[in-house]
Amino acid sequence: MSQSDTSTLKTADGISLKLSLQRSLRRKKRNALLLVAPLFLFILITFIIPIAYMLVRSVDNQIFAEILPTTAPLLAKWDPLSGNTPDEEVFKAFITDGKVAAQAKTINRLGKRLNYEKSGISSLFRKTGRNLRKLEPEKLTTSYKEALIKIDKKWGQVDTWEILHRESGKYTKSYFLSAVDMKYDANGMQWKDDDSRIYLNLFKRTLWLSFLITFLTVLLGYPIAYLLATLKTSTSNLLIILVLLPFWTSLLVRTSSWIALLQKEGVINDFLFAIGLITDEGRLAMIHNQTGTVIAMTHILLPFMILPLFSVMKTINPSYVRAARSMGATSFTAFRRVYFPNTIAGIGAGGILVFILSIGYYITPALVGGTQGTLISNFIAYHISGSLNWGLAAALGTILLLLVVALYILYDKIVGIDNMKLG
């Protein structure tokens, strides 16, 4: 039907059909949006905003201006390269702000925050706060500067003020610097000393182990997916249960079973000892190290590789391979030249999925990883509940998130997120 035709057609109530169709389409679109809106809002509030908030926390440094409100702008004007301590007005502002903060008991919060920049500031602030509480600025006989230096001579050092100056803004880079093993010193940004570097190696280890696990899942998953895709439907329906059962079994269940299997006094070691392959002293250390993490995570993530691979292989027409065979290719050549290339998309899909899942894994490495098999997420958890350095936890989380988003975009390019399937 051409357009001119539709424009002349009228519906029963005399509106042109085209208009009526448009209206109904618009209504449908509006209804569709209305259906999606509640979930969209829900996800926005319960999920997206929290993540955005984490991003903010990774650079947030409002604490300085909150606790030392008049000092912050004055200090910002000071030039640390001048080689002199700040002017008297900065000292005055610091004492005034500091006294208020000391009475409100908030000054040590800033001390703890700045202790991340340099060890010792925490006790400097504690000592200063204690003295400021007693100090009466009106009755000072000396300058503010001298009064503060009298409390602790560190206040007469440019270094101390330089740190305060650097961290007086509303935002800070310092958490991100720490997260990539860097720090500030007199010459600007620097790598940390060798004996304090953690995170870059940890990111490297996380990526390497994730890659290894992904590779192992391909290696183990491919034959199974191939078998399932080429078997009779009734048989494969039965066998796929063996893949789905681990998929549906609790992560903690699977992790505890690996502990039972792998530990020194565990099933595998006991068995090897019983058949005389190892001595009692020679029991294998398969857990609380990288081996433990890799074995347990490969097992846990294997179904995530098999299922997408299987669904790709299902769509490959067996006549392709038969054609290649009939034209004289050996079964290996037929597989390599015809079948395998068709499954690369499935490997890509499953691979990225497994990779994304493993770089963010927390529970299994925490339980079976020991010191060498822990991943970046274990450190995020440590900074949340152990060291309480929440800014650093947020910065590490942000970097991890960026990695995942990059992989996610890649996944979308390869498979398309709307094609994601489950079980």
Added chain:
Amino acid sequence: MKTFIQCSLATAILAASVSTAQAETEMVVVSWGGAYTKSQTKAYHEPYMKMNPDVKIVNDDSAAEGASKLRAQAEAGKISWDLVDVVPDDAVALCDEGLAIEIDHDKLLAPAPDGTLPSVDFGDALVSPCFIPQIVYSTTIGFRTDKVGSTPPTSINDVFDTKKYPGKRALQKNPVGNLEWALMADGVAGKDVYEVLGTDEGVKRAFKKLDTIKKDVVWWTKGAQPGQLLADGEVVMASAYNGRLFSAIVENKQPVGMMWDAQLFELDGWIIPKGAPHLEEVYKYLKFATDTQRLADQAKYISYGPARKSSAALVGKHAELGIDMAPHMPTNPVNAKNTLFKDINFWADRKEELAEKFEAWLAKS
């Protein structure tokens, strides 16, 4: 229809959670769980609730994340805890941040039976104006009696001597304590440890000493693990809290022995969160729960020493086993010959930096 059901169910949950808190004061006390909470319940909570039937004490076992969760509660502006059991480091930090209430110990707490003021009776244990000490415990070394031959280890040097005592040792995955021990085993006197550790060379020296046993160490993170590792025979020696070793040796009759040399003294006690919902009740409770008799009573259930000097004489027999508890107290003079008191101020400043170095050291293979 579905929304209706949802709404009514949500209301039902809310109603259910509200209706439980009525008629009586419900005081939420946060502690470490397990045997420790049990000893507090027996020695403090139960007698107190008997005397005050309108008060109900609810245990919350999240002391391990106490500082983190308390900070989160403060950020939200709603404190739901009345009393939190913490180690002194956290007490100092929480006090510094204004998250715990400063108290006057002499005014709030009961004097000793002979009238000694609490500030004198607790003495050095009052590490922070927010901290109300309960017990002294120590981290010390336990070993498998069947795997050390006829010469059981007697000094901290033996932990670092892998020739004399081959096999794995379990240490806490934490720089605190290990660095001090490494220096002591390297010849630094107990009283100089923190001075040496305050210098860069001292830190290097400690790590160098730890290097010598690094490949033989299994790291533990939770208090129950060293006992388990010893029982399973995974290690020949393990650092552990003395109470855990007591239960392995005396209660569970494992082939485990312990040495008291270089035991690292630590305290444990209460803080009151700023904004605690039942402050008056908490004050009343604390006066009772930290008096001389109550602190001594706790030692009936767990082998930790009371933080009050006046309680020492009252320490009696184990409530179930009937054995004399005094010889198992870390504070007993026989046991406390060579001890190390953890320097809280040192660790308040250096914890982040040294924890980072420690993690970096661990990661290096």
Added chain:
Amino acid sequence: MALPLHATTGERVWHYTFLTICVLIFGFLIIPILVIIPLSFNAQPYFSFTPEMVAFDPAGYSTKWYESFFNDSNWQAAVRNSLVIALFSTIISTFLGTLAALGLSQKDFPFKTTIMGILISPMIVPLIISATGMFFFYAKINLLGTHIGVILAHAALATPFVVITVTATLTGFDHSLTRAAANLGSSPTNTFFRITVPLITPGVISGALFAFITSFDEVVVVLFIGSVNQRTIPWAMFSGIREEISPTILAVATLLITFSIILLFMVELLRRRNERLRGITPH
């Protein structure tokens, strides 16, 4: 997969090698799960088979770990918490997810890919990051340590599974059916309940089961944003493994395996029924 009659010796050897490899991999997948079941009946507090167990001596077996599970008020509280949290988060996520899937399946939905991306992001973002973000934000809005907070968080994590399964049901959905109904004079509401609902029900139910298991099995987020009052089964297992490892955990694990087998069969039955209904041959 059957071996053709004209297969060469090499092909035969390879064929059987391949089958052996597959059997080994299946063993790797399934043995670690099955091995827990007998271990949970160990009379000794060990995580391995005792000589008595190997000799099938009844004295080597015991149900005491099950008794200690059923008699421990902490475990019972964990079961209750897990069920309450999973139930409510399933209701929320199934309701919101199904609505959204119905909307998204309309033709020419604007910015479909972007919106879909946002809606399923809770499934893609590593749990540790979600947990961190939620910890900070829920602390701010006072939801930390509440049932409501954990339920909302789990509902957010579970909706992608509902959206995906229901959308998958709707891709095979023949829209001419609703148009036909409309042509025959059925009201939109009537069409929805008489045509759409029966067709998507299997998808909705299996989405709900996915949502349920997501919440039931989730531990990272609840560890971060929950308090002791929200201690769930996986949380109790996690701290049990870290602190005092006892075979009670294996008993719980066995019960959970039974539970997941039941869920698995429900989902499989639904999936197959759904494929039959829509005339797609099952694979």
